[in-house]
Amino acid sequence: MKVEQISIFIENKSGRLAEITRILGEAGINIRALSLADTSDFGILRLIVNDGVKANAVLKEKGFTVNMTEVVAVEVPDRPGGLSAILQALDRDAINVEYMYAFVERCGGNAVIIFRFDETDKAIATLNAQNFNMLEGNRLYNM
């Protein structure tokens, strides 16, 4: 139920995002979802790609600081209150969301939210118990 996400440290200076996407493009890596967190000095680019291991390797080779984290991709029903139901269930079990970002699934048209939890396994158990649909890594990578 876990999805591999790669995170890249980016100094706040021009051209860094262009450089990263160029390296990934040249390595034939496809980006599925992304989010950029930023502060005044630096940013963290988080990506779900079709080949995380390869992306990690090519970026490291170019001198970037990269790490891989496990996140959870949850399908959100396309109706008012869809996301709220998920967050309420997590809140009841006292699970914290470190960060989250959303994208829209290509085939089903549902929104998918990528969550980073403080306790990933506990979160998965909660979401399972409430019958929320989580996407397998492979489905996401090969979307």
Add this chain to the structure above:
Amino acid sequence: MFFNEEFETLPRQALEAVQLKRLQSTLERVYANVPFYKASFDSAGIKPSVVNCLADLQKLPFTTKQDMRDSYPYGLFAAPMDEIVRIHASSGTTGKPTVVGYTQKDISTWSELMARSFVAAGAHKGDIIHNAYGYGLFTGGLGAHYGAERLGASVIPISGGNTKRQIMIMQDFGSTVLTCTPSYSLFMAEEAQAEGIDFQKLKLRVGIFGAEPWSEEMRGEIEQKLNLTAIDIYGLSEIMGPGVAIECIEAKSGLHIWEDHFIPEIINPETGELLPEGERGELVITTITKQGIPLIRYRTRDITSLTYEPCICGRTHARIARMSGRSDDMLIIRGVNVFPSQIEAVLVSIEGIEPHYMLIVDRQGTMDTLTVQVEVSEHLFSDEIKVLQALSRRVEKEIKDMLGVTCTAKLVEPKTIQRSEGKAKRVTDNRKLS
């Protein structure tokens, strides 16, 4: 182990008798041969003959780097040019270089003192000495080279730069002793790691590092990454070059300064007054055997302290503490004295921080600002902003706690801080102070 046991273990009284005799003859010689010293002694109202004991040395005026610049290039030479067999010069980052000349005897003395230094560091005949100090006008390369030959070791005169080749040669030639700047040794370790070469498998046993100030924490880092014993060596071209003082491998606690050739003093850099044993101040050295360019009470600008306590190695020569900076490297930030080496010590104590950093000093309005750039290594990196921000705050807090100066820590991408294959540049001062 000693190279010259008799002189290295000379009882204090005998050593001081040698010093006085050599000092007196040096003073006579510079007074007679160097117009600068004649003028300087005359204007202080002193004749060399008034020096009857070592304590009289403090009556003499200092020699400064500016005096050497004013005498550029050969004005302070005490031997005629046809006796000078070698000329070296400092890098001259702030104007004209300072020039030094050596007679044949000076080269021989230097070789011996450098050979003594190698032995003190635990090297011996049969070692393969990988000399990565730069060869050229800089004294590092040739100084260590002649010492290694005098010792009877095999010296590889590889000089600085071309790091990949350095590592290949170290591996293939079976180098056992490495000589270079401490920052370059860490750069080598980084390159070796990238090349997939394991320092644990190399034959290196001892590293002799100098030419820039470094910290005890950095020693730990080097010893661990390069799998060797790291020894601190001190020297400066004005006085001789490398091998003026060195740590003994037995104690690794303070650097023995070869007192049968140099007389050290510690002064208050502001007032010039002599400080008591153990107090930190500027190192002043008088050369007492040099012929080419003897210097009387030369202000080194290096900050250290001096101890005459007996050492477990058996050497009777005084020890100077690890250099904690240079009086002219000292940054004054909002009135607080800060040495880059102190900041380095704080950084290296934080787990996971690489000892590559850059200090940027600026002035906004009337306020000085200090920015400490730190590279984000894989160990430190997190996908969560709050973790990285906590790291920045920790760096800021520890520097504030240890040094009393407020700074801004800025995380930068790995390997973006300039690496040096010689002396590392750690400070950019953008203040326009005039």
